[in-house]
Each structure stands twice: as C-alpha cells, then as structure tokens.
Amino acid sequence: MEIQSAGKTGHAAGSGPLTHAHQSAQHREQGVELPDAVDASRDSFTTTHLKEISYYAAGPDDAPPLVLIHSINAAPSAFEMKPLFDQYRTTRRVYAPELPGFGHSDRSDRPYSPELYANAINAFLTNVVKAPADVVAYSLSSEFAARAALAAPERFKTLALLSPTGFSDRRLPSGGVGNVLHGFFTLPGLGQGLYQLLTKRPSIRHFMRKSYVGEPPEELIDYAYATSHQPGARHAPYRFLAGQLFTRDAVGELYRKLDLPVLVIYDRDANVSFELLPDVLATRSNWNAVKVQPTLGIPQWERPQDCFAALDAFWARGAG
Numbered sequence: 001m002e003i004q005s006a007g008k009t010g011h012a013a014g015s016g017p018l019t020h021a022h023q024s025a026q027h028r029e030q031g032v033e034l035p036d037a038v039d040a041s042r043d044s045f046t047t048t049h050l051k052e053i054s055y056y057a058a059g060p061d062d063a064p065p066l067v068l069i070h071s072i073n074a075a076p077s078a079f080e081m082k083p084l085f086d087q088y089r090t091t092r093r094v095y096a097p098e099l100p101g102f103g104h105s106d107r108s109d110r111p112y113s114p115e116l117y118a119n120a121i122n123a124f125l126t127n128v129v130k131a132p133a134d135v136v137a138y139s140l141s142s143e144f145a146a147r148a149a150l151a152a153p154e155r156f157k158t159l160a161l162l163s164p165t166g167f168s169d170r171r172l173p174s175g176g177v178g179n180v181l182h183g184f185f186t187l188p189g190l191g192q193g194l195y196q197l198l199t200k201r202p203s204i205r206h207f208m209r210k211s212y213v214g215e216p217p218e219e220l221i222d223y224a225y226a227t228s229h230q231p232g233a234r235h236a237p238y239r240f241l242a243g244q245l246f247t248r249d250a251v252g253e254l255y256r257k258l259d260l261p262v263l264v265i266y267d268r269d270a271n272v273s274f275e276l277l278p279d280v281l282a283t284r285s286n287w288n289a290v291k292v293q294p295t296l297g298i299p300q301w302e303r304p305q306d307c308f309a310a311l312d313a314f315w316a317r318g319a320g
Contacts, residue, residue: 032229037078037103038085038096044104045127050120054104055097055128058089065129066092069121070099071139072245074198074207074237075228077103079220080138083304084311095133097124099141101236108232112239114247118147125155134315138162138300139272140240143247146254153260160263160311163297166250167280168273195237199228210270211297220301251276256284263314264289265307269297288314 036042040058047053056078066088068081078085078096088094098105100120101112121144125133134157137145142164149156197203204224208216227233239245247253255262264281266274266289281287290310295302 032226034104034226034230035223037098037223038082040085040089040094040096042104045124047123047127050100050116050123051106051108053097053100053106053120053124055095055124056085057093057095057128058085059091059093061093063091063093065131065133066094067125067129067133067135068094068096069135069137069141069145070096070102071141072099072102072117072144072236072240073139074195074241075204075224075233077223077227079223079227080298081136081300083300084136084307087304087308092134095124095129097121097128099144101232103227107230107235109235112236112245114144114147114245117141117144117245118151121145121148122152122155125152129155132157134158134160136160136162136311137164139297140165140245142166143250143254146250146258147247149260150254150257156260158261158263158315159258160265160314162265162299162307163269163272163295164264164266165272166247166255167275167277169275170273195228195234198237199225199233201225204228213294213296213302216298217301220298251280255280258284259286261314262287263310265292265299265310267291267293267295267299271297290314 036056038056038058040056042054042056044052044054068078068084070076070078070080078098081096085094085096097120099117101107121135125135125148132155135145135149137159139162142161143166145159145161149159201221204221205216208221208224228237262284264277264287266277277289281289290306292299292303292306292310300307
C-alpha cells in the first residue's frame with residue numbers, strides 16, 4: 001500500500017483548488033477553529049482509498065505501542081481518549097488516530113462503512129505503528145476494531161473495549177431501512193438542518209448529560225462542538241444516524257470469533273445495553289470484563305483511575 005506522509009500542515013495527496021461555491025459552503029459550515037485534541041505531535045498519512053488520516057503520537061519510540069480509538073456518533077473525536085493518552089504517554093508509545101470523517105482526517109462525502117473503518121485501523125497499525133499493539137476502542141469503534149483484528153490478527157496483542165456496542169438484543173434496522181434513512185438525512189437542507197440541531201451546544205450538553213454521572217466536563221462539550229462544526233463534519237454522522245455503521249449480529253459475526261485477549265470495561269450506558277455479554281464471557285475464555293461503577297457510558301472520563309487499574313491488571317496478566 002502506497003503511503004504518503006503529510007505533516008502537521010499537510011494536505012491529502014491529489015487535493016486541488018476549491019471552486020468559489022465550494023469555498024463559500026465550507027466557510028458557512030466551518031466558522032469554528034479545531035484545536036488539537038491532545039498535547040502531542042500530530043501527523044497524517046495518506047492512502048489511495050482511505051485518503052488522509054490524522055493521528056497523534058507521544059511517548060518513547062521504543063516503548064510498547066498502545067493505540068486509542070475514539071467512538072462514532074454525531075460529534076466524536078480523539079479528545080474522548082485524552083485521559084488514557086495522558087496517563088500512558090510516559091511509559092508507552094501512545095497513538096490516537098482520527099478515523100475517516102472526523103477530527104483533522106479527511107471528511108469528504110463518500111460511502112462510510114464498517115469495512116472502511118476496519119481497513120483504516122489496520123492501515124494505521126501496518127503503516128504507522130508497525131508492531132503488534134495493545135488496542136483500546138470506545139463504543140461503536142469496538143466493532144470496527146474487532147473486525148480489524150479478525151482481518152489482521154498479527155497486528156494486535158490485545159483488545160480492550162470501553163462501553164462497546166453490539167451486546168444488545170435489540171434488532172437493528174435492515175440495510176434497506178438504513179438506505180432510506182440515509183437518503184432522508186441527505187435531502188438538501190433537511191439533513192444539514194437536522195445535523196446543525198443535533199450539534200448545537202444545548203443538544204450536545206443534553207446528550208452528554210445522559211452519558212455522564214453528574215455534570216459532564218465543559219471541555220468535553222467544547223471540543224464536541226468544535227469538531228462538529230468543521231467542513232464536511234456531517235457526512236460520516238449521517239451514516240451513523242441511519243444505522244449503517246453497525247453490524248447486525250456483532251456477537252456472532254465479530255466478537256465470538258476473536259482469539260486474542262479481550263477486556264470489556266462497562267457499567268450502564270444511555271445508548272447501548274449488554275444483555276449478550278454474560279454468555280460471551282461464559283463461553284469464551286479469552287474474554288474478561290470489569291464493571292466500572294458508577295458510569296453511564298464514558299468510563300475513561302467518569303472514573304479514569306478505575307479504568308487505568310483495569311487495563312493495567314489486564315496487561316499484567318500476560319495479556320499485554
């Protein structure tokens with residue numbers, strides 16, 4: 001796979017001048033500066049199919065690699081993984097990639113899919129990390145990381161899942177329904193208006209409160225607002241809102257097939273449930289789980305010390 005590095009101020013290979021209309025649309029859509037998600041070096045790499053992928057890296061070059069993968073929703077970012085990044089940056093070589101459609105990565109209008117995200121994770125592990133890594137994935141990205149581990153198990157040492165999706169027995173919409181919903185979200189004016197409504201500060205605060213014990217930190221709300229007000233920010237979330245990024249049977253198609261050491265950190269979650277998790281734990285000896293309480297879906301922010309302890313114990317058992 002041909003890779004082109006693009007430094008902190010680089011652009012995706014092949015990008016050309018914008019038309020005046022496109023520039024005007026981007027100006028209307030942006031209007032908010034996006035700072036770095038963590039205090040670390042930010043670089044990017046480019047592939048023909050995945051386009052530009054941005055990532056943060058810190059820590060000793062020769063330390064064991066740790067890869068932190070943010071969630072997928074209307075306003076996700078690597079900022080979600082900041083407590084873990086800051087905790088391990090002195091003892092591990094820590095990476096936090098920004099998945100396609102988010103952060104400083106390419107946000108163009110294209111078909112976002114579970115396969116695209118799994119390919120992006122494996123491309124990052126192959127071309128940037130270049131060594132088997134401990135991977136920590138959050139929420140829906142747990143499904144992408146599992147899919148990536150099945151495709152390239154040699155790139156993974158362990159997999160830790162923070163409040164993962166895919167363990168609920170609720171039925172997901174069919175592909176046909178998802179296509180209809182995506183068509184609705186992309187109707188001229190209508191979809192953009194809906195996205196703008198979802199990413200207003202009061203809306204972000206409302207959804208964050210449902211996922212946080214007590215009052216969510218203002219910095220989480222600020223960064224969610226900033227990252228959701230960048231050019232192209234609505235394209236990938238449309239696929240999420242239409243249900244097109246979920247695997248209909250994540251337990252059967254993905255989780256049960258994993259042979260590497262897996263840790264689940266969870267409690268309660270406003271958006272997902274875990275009815276199917278006990279059976280996986282009972283039948284797959286490579287799976288472990290730690291209930292970090294009380295949390296409502298963002299354990300790495302709500303109870304970071306408990307998360308650190310769970311991860312350290314997991315890796316110390318010889319899993320990492």
